Amino acid sequence: MRLLIKLSGESLSGPHHEQADKKEREYHEQTLEAIAGQIKTLQGEGHQLSLVIGGGNLFRGSELIGKLAIERGTADYIGMLATVQNALVVRDYFESKGIQTRVSSAIEMPQICEGYMPRRALRQMEKGRVIIFAAGLGAPYFTTDSTAVQRALEMKSDMLVMAKNGVDGLYTADPDKDKNATLIKSITASEVLEQNLKAADHSAIALAREQGLTIKIVGIDKIDKALDASVGSTIIPK
Numbered sequence: 001m002r003l004l005i006k007l008s009g010e011s012l013s014g015p016h017h018e019q020a021d022k023k024e025r026e027y028h029e030q031t032l033e034a035i036a037g038q039i040k041t042l043q044g045e046g047h048q049l050s051l052v053i054g055g056g057n058l059f060r061g062s063e064l065i066g067k068l069a070i071e072r073g074t075a076d077y078i079g080m081l082a083t084v085q086n087a088l089v090v091r092d093y094f095e096s097k098g099i100q101t102r103v104s105s106a107i108e109m110p111q112i113c114e115g116y117m118p119r120r121a122l123r124q125m126e127k128g129r130v131i132i133f134a135a136g137l138g139a140p141y142f143t144t145d146s147t148a149v150q151r152a153l154e155m156k157s158d159m160l161v162m163a164k165n166g167v168d169g170l171y172t173a174d175p176d177k178d179k180n181a182t183l184i185k186s187i188t189a190s191e192v193l194e195q196n197l198k199a200a201d202h203s204a205i206a207l208a209r210e211q212g213l214t215i216k217i218v219g220i221d222k223i224d225k226a227l228d229a230s231v232g233s234t235i236i237p238k
Contacts, residue, residue: 001047001048001158001159001227002047002048002049002050002125002155002156002157002158003042003047003048003049003050003157003158003159003160003161003226004049004050004051004052004148004151004152004155004157004159004160004161005039005049005050005051005052005161005163005223005226006051006052006053006054006144006145006148006160006161006162006163007035007051007052007053007054007163007220008053008054008056008144008163008164008165009053009054009055009056009057009058009082009083009086010054010056010057010165011031011163011164011165011220012026012027012028012031012032012053012057012086012089012090013026013027013028013031013057014028014030014031015028015031015165015166026057026058027057027089031220032090032093033097034220034221035090035220035223036093036094036097036099037097037224038221038223038224039094039099039130039223039224040097040098040099041224042223042224043099043128043130048125048126048128049125049130049131050121050125050130050131050132050133050151050152050155050157051087051090051130051131051132051133052083052132052133052144052147052148052151053083053086053087053090053132053134053144054083054086054144055079055080055081055082055083055085055086055144056082057082057086058082058085058086059078059079059081059082060079061075061076061078061079062075064078072140072141073140073141076136076140076141076142077140079136080106080107080134080135080136080138081135083134083135083136083144084103084105084107084109084112084113084134084135086134087103087105087113087132087133087134088103088112088113088134090132091103091113091132094130099130100127100128100129100130101129101130101131101132102114102121102124102129102130102131102132103131103132103134104116104117104120104121104131104132104133104134105133105134105135106133106134106135106136106137106138106147107135107138113134116133116135116138118154118155121133121155122155122156125155131155133147133151137150143201143203143204145162145200145201145204146201146203146204146207148160148162148204149204149207149208149211149213149215150207152208152213153207153211153213157213158214159213159214159215159216159226159227160208160213160214160215160216161215161216161218161223161226162199162200162215162216162217162218163218163219163220163222163223164217164218164219164220165219165220166219167219168183168218168219168222168231168232169183169184169185169217169218169219169232169233170183170184170187170192170197170199170217170232170233170235171183171184172184172197174198183233184197184233185233185234186233186234186236187233187234187235187236188209188235188236188237188238189205189206189208189209189215189235189236189237189238190209190238192205192235193205193206193209199215199217199233199235200215205235208235208237209237209238210237211237212237213237214234214235214236214237215234215235215237216232216233216234216235217232217233217234217235218231218232218233219232
């Protein structure tokens, strides 16, 4: 199968409960090692893989908008640069573990990574390389969730896997705030939107529904088990 895996930037900072000093350590090597191991497992099973990584561990545009006269568009572009930084870190770490990896950026930076070309990215995956899509869609006002859906569709991915930090799937409410929150094993995209569940950016969920893309939400430690029906939550494109 061809899978696109979405990682939040925060997930690179380690387990959810250990992130009090996140600003002092943006990367958690044990987490990177665990992710690399799961990627190798999936590759060993014959799957073709690509990734989209957020930039929240380095920069959040929402925290800057309105401050220092920074506009939303500028803040979004700075956030895109943060995703490029994360992509380069993960690329080099994967390479050190024997995983051939390429970074494909929506904003051209020829000195440090490849520019995004769908056909080239497809060929790289077919050769067994992991592709990390960086710089979002190259335009402001779009989240990395929307980027993940868009790239998954362009790469003709069979499934979008959203790996979450601190939770193992989609819940009826925030399990950190509501003790009665329960895990949802399967739900339609329409129900996610109707119930205003925080699975992902709603425009991303809507696009996945329209284009027939299945989304699987799993814990970051279960990426290699994403195809197991008993693991995580499935959002059916209906």
